[in-house]
Amino acid sequence: MAITREQHEAWVAQRKAALRQLCEERFCNCSQLTLEIGCGHGHYLNAYALVHPQERCVGIDILGKRVEKSTSKQVKRELGNLEFIKAEATEFLAALPEQVALTRVMLLYPDPWPKKRHFKNRLVQAPFLNLLAGRMASGSFFYFRTDHEGYWEWAKEEIQAHPAWEIDEAAEWHFDAPSFFEEVKGRGKPLIARRH
Numbered sequence: 001m002a003i004t005r006e007q008h009e010a011w012v013a014q015r016k017a018a019l020r021q022l023c024e025e026r027f028c029n030c031s032q033l034t035l036e037i038g039c040g041h042g043h044y045l046n047a048y049a050l051v052h053p054q055e056r057c058v059g060i061d062i063l064g065k066r067v068e069k070s071t072s073k074q075v076k077r078e079l080g081n082l083e084f085i086k087a088e089a090t091e092f093l094a095a096l097p098e099q100v101a102l103t104r105v106m107l108l109y110p111d112p113w114p115k116k117r118h119f120k121n122r123l124v125q126a127p128f129l130n131l132l133a134g135r136m137a138s139g140s141f142f143y144f145r146t147d148h149e150g151y152w153e154w155a156k157e158e159i160q161a162h163p164a165w166e167i168d169e170a171a172e173w174h175f176d177a178p179s180f181f182e183e184v185k186g187r188g189k190p191l192i193a194r195r196h
């Protein structure tokens, strides 16, 4: 039986409230986080957290199975500075407690939504950039990489048009490790955006 719009809205509200509570419990004593959005199988962030033990790292993905795989790598490596959470990006950014600042945010090979009628689903656009800007201090970096030329151009334009962000051509990619997607498809093009 199909659910009604009211039932769907109630379910979304419940999910957001549960995420807010989880973030409150996990991050109530935390002021800084490194975040990977759409972490997939967790290859990149596990490698990153291993060589940045001083940073508290969080990976999120909307797919529970991927979060489980990422977590099993973290457990195997006994990385106490790393955790994975099943969450949608904009909901996670909205759910973080006020005092948490994101010092670095990575988005590697996000779904490119190649068809024009689906462009509206691309993550990198004003509403997401607004939320991200609200969570990041001036001078902090957002690292983006894609193998999709159209999405790369799109992201560049969205970032350039946004008053809180600028593309930093001189900035260097801070940490190299292949993500799962990159191992399969090869390396894509980077964009590094700096919070004004």
Ligand SMILES: C[S@@+](CC[C@H](N)C(=O)[O-])C[C@H]1O[C@@H](n2cnc3c(N)ncnc32)[C@H](O)[C@@H]1O
Pocket: 037, 038, 039, 040, 041, 060, 061, 062, 063, 066, 087, 088, 089, 090, 107, 108, 109, 110, 111, 123, 179, 180, 181, 182
């Ligand atoms: C193409 S995969 C890339 C995964 C990983 N970054 C890599 O390079 O191997 C995109 C990932 O983003 C996740 N994803 C898509 N939309 C998302 C969203 N709005 N919030 C969080 N994760 C999302 C998908 O479930 C998927 O795991």
